[in-house]
């Protein structure tokens with residue numbers, strides 16, 4: 001039902017936006033989400049969810065036991081130099097496709113009472129918490145809200161300051177395959193200037209997702225198949241995985257960079273719109289969920305007039321510049337280890353991991369956070 005003014009408008013119906021919408025609607029706030037696409041939709045993502053999010057997702061109502069998700073507690077790392085290492089994951093996780101997850105969250109948000117407007121792109125926003133916000137959308141007109149949250153992802157449509165920071169463009173490619181590793185294993189395979197993750201998701205399918213620097217793909221005339229044959233196949237384990245039947249894909253995404261994003265100004269961001277952690281950590285979705293939980297607590301206090309707008313912004317800023325920045329920087333550091341230069345140093349590190357599961361485990365422990 002269309003309203004004159006919503007309590008909270010959320011731009012972007014991904015993990016961060018939808019999980020925030022569920023919490024806000026459940027607390028009784030008039031909530032609207034603008035999503036430029038529709039559900040279900042395939043999305044480039046490794047589809048490995050850290051167990052740090054498990055109980056929070058259950059609290060949101062995600063029926064994990066009905067979804068037949070594989071639980072993952074083993075990590076295998078192989079390098080294009082031929083080294084293979086493995087270790088047990090202390091926290092572990094599970095595999096669930098974005099096709100399933102995002103549409104489940106959208107249903108839960110609607111059931112909680114939120115309006116989820118699909119095929120509705122937000123074009124621009126104006127205002128602040130005192131005057132209220134005006135959101136102009138493509139084709140669906142203009143909406144008003146007391147509070148506005150940007151959950152529109154790593155290439156935020158609203159925060160233009162993001163664009164200027166692109167230092168090295170990356171490309172992501174995803175497939176669903178009909179075969180892969182054991183159901184409790186996540187594999188990461190390196191290749192020159194990139195890496196691929198493979199693990200099982202629901203319904204006996206496997207997510208195969210890789211990212212690489214755009215320059216590498218360009219050198220193969222932007223031909224994905226050629227790139228996979230020439231570059232990914234340098235890692236023989238990866239070459240073997242690519243032989244499985246492709247059920248979905250290739251789906252691609254481009255023009256992203258890692259690290260903290262610029263500040264939006266008069267509204268607040270969550271999820272990737274705030275900071276993008278390298279997928280190597282398998283933690284982007286968990287950070288999106290965590291930021292929505294923390295933000296909701298502050299939104300609740302702001303909308304119930306327990307705190308003022310200045311305190312709200314100060315607390316959001318503290319989370320961004322403290323916890324989030326620390327996690328994202330650590331993720332960037334871990335990813336940089338895979339691309340150490342000179343190449344001999346990188347080879348030596350991969351050799352060390354192959355001899356010391358303890359070192360690999362220490363590294364994987366650095367990627368995860370406490371239970372949300």
Ligand SMILES: Cc1cc2nc3c(=O)[nH]c(=O)nc-3n(C[C@H](O)[C@H](O)[C@H](O)COP(=O)(O)OP(=O)(O)OC[C@H]3O[C@@H](n4cnc5c(N)ncnc54)[C@H](O)[C@@H]3O)c2cc1C
Pocket residue numbers: 011012013014015016017034035036037044045046047048049050120121122123151152153154156157158171172173209210211253270271272273279282283284285286288
């Ligand atoms: C190659 C790759 C692999 C990854 N693998 C993993 C992994 O294995 N595990 C993990 O935890 N994380 C992984 N991630 C990270 C994870 O995908 C993100 O961190 C997560 O999706 C962030 O959620 P979000 O809600 O902030 O953004 P998104 O999920 O990107 O949602 C943003 C939403 O906003 C919508 N939108 C954008 N602009 C507008 C607009 N103007 N109007 C309306 N809607 C708009 C988009 O359509 C989208 O649905 C990976 C990322 C990449 C690129």
